[in-house]
Amino acid sequence: MLNLSRLRILHELNRSGTLAEVARVLNYTPSAISQQLSQLEREAGVVLLEKAGRRVRLTDQALMLVQHTEVILTQLELAEAELSVAQPQIRGTLRVASFQSVVLSLAPVALSVLAEIHPRLEVEITQREVAPAYDGLLAHEFDLIMGEEHPGVPEPVRAGVDRSVFTQDAMLLALPRQGPLSRRPSVLSDLADLPWALDPPNSTARRWADITCREAGFEPRVRFESPDPSLHVHLVRQGHAVAFLPGLMGSVLEGLQLVQLPGNPHRTLFTAVRSGRATHRAVEAFRQALAEVAQAESNLAPPPVIELK
Template sequence: MYDLHRLRLLRELSHRGTLAAVAEALGYSPSAISHQLSILERETGVPLLEPAGRGVRLTPAATGLVAHTEAIMRELERAEADIAASRSQVTGTVRVATFQTAAHTLVLDAIDRLADPHPQLTVTFAHLNAEAAVPALLARDFDLVLSEDYPGLPSAPHPGVTTRTLTTDPLLLAVPARWSARELAELADVPWVMEHPGTAARTWSTSACRTAGFEPRVRYETADLHLHAAIVARGRTAAFLPRLGHDPTPGIRLVPTGHARTITLSIRAGSGDNPAVTAFQNAVTAV
């Protein structure tokens, strides 16, 4: 019978990409990881790793073995959920990966809702973009992921991950209150603040401006949406802001765009029956 610990190391390598990343995540040395995987190769009798530049990659046999390991991990997760459900109290730690505006609102409100009914449950969270968050969910760095999908830019599905829509969040055009412009097409010659190139928010924002007939003149770039609002309030730029977490602000006029982003919640397949995960899902849904 193959050693489960070594199978998990191979699985970690498939998710994290390098021996160094696996070692950092698990607190081992890269040489220790390599040694354990060499033993696994001897156990299976087939090559599991092959050179790829300065690193290694999984062979087809290793990829198949990882698929079996994923199934084993899902069953172990279900076993953990069954044991947790047998306890009288919801305990443990729920680790949440989230984006900025959800952290400021949904996550903090959910933590408040959980404090009285589940005092032994701890919720931790980290601000992480969706591109990094879902792989981290699969690698078991997190238990839940809150993500945002912009119109026309749905996230790719991931095997082993269950995703559902939590809510929709209107996208608003934000302009300084003293500006006369009330439609997007009137803002062709003004400066903008947007998120960085390559993000879904930037892709959608640029597309919205192009649909209105102009290329946006992006003067400031930041992922901090509260900074977007502050720059608009000072009369410097226009911006797109989500409704979530942005109440009416002096100096800003908010104009509906008719578009909304979708906020989703993702968990690993097999973890949905875990009482701690369920408690957080219920709380954030209620929020």
């Protein structure tokens, strides 16, 4: 009978591409991975790996095994989810990946709420941007990840993943209160000549920002590029740039001039789990806590004074 933990290694190799990467993700040394795969190959009786330069390529038979392994792992997670329903209290460890703005705002509050209701549930938060978080989710590195989607920039939905939106978060324009960048714009193009703090290219946030400016009739002049929204906040506050910032950052935005964008665009915040886990009580509890906290937070947020046309 084939050994499941070896099959899991093969499964992960199919995603990662190199033994070294598999070892990193599964917390082993490359040597252990290599030995386990050799053993699997011996047991299977067919060639599973072929050298391809300094990497390895999975053969058709190996890919077939990966398919079957996928089914088996999902079935195991279904069993675990069903078990969790029968457990007297929610317990265990939930490994979560989140991008920065949520780690800064909602995540810690949600954790406090959860700790109150479910003292036996441990939550571990790792900061990771959306794309690598997805990889980690499929590699079983995380149990749940956070994602964001901006208007006009849809995230592709991946197979075997259960997505659930927990809030809509207003995207605002932030300007300094003082200094040469301080203005009261009436349309967005009033800011066409100002320096911006924006996310790095290829991020969904940046693509949305580019589209938004382009629709207003200008290309933003990028002075600062960083995926870190708290850095953006700092730069705006110091009068070095203007920026798009999510309303969810809440009190961190105090002291900034906040402006509502035309059409009041929102980013969509969602959580994602492997589909087998969707009914796991720990997952359900975390999702609910997050939704509650997001609701409370958006009720608190002071509305921006200025509205753009």
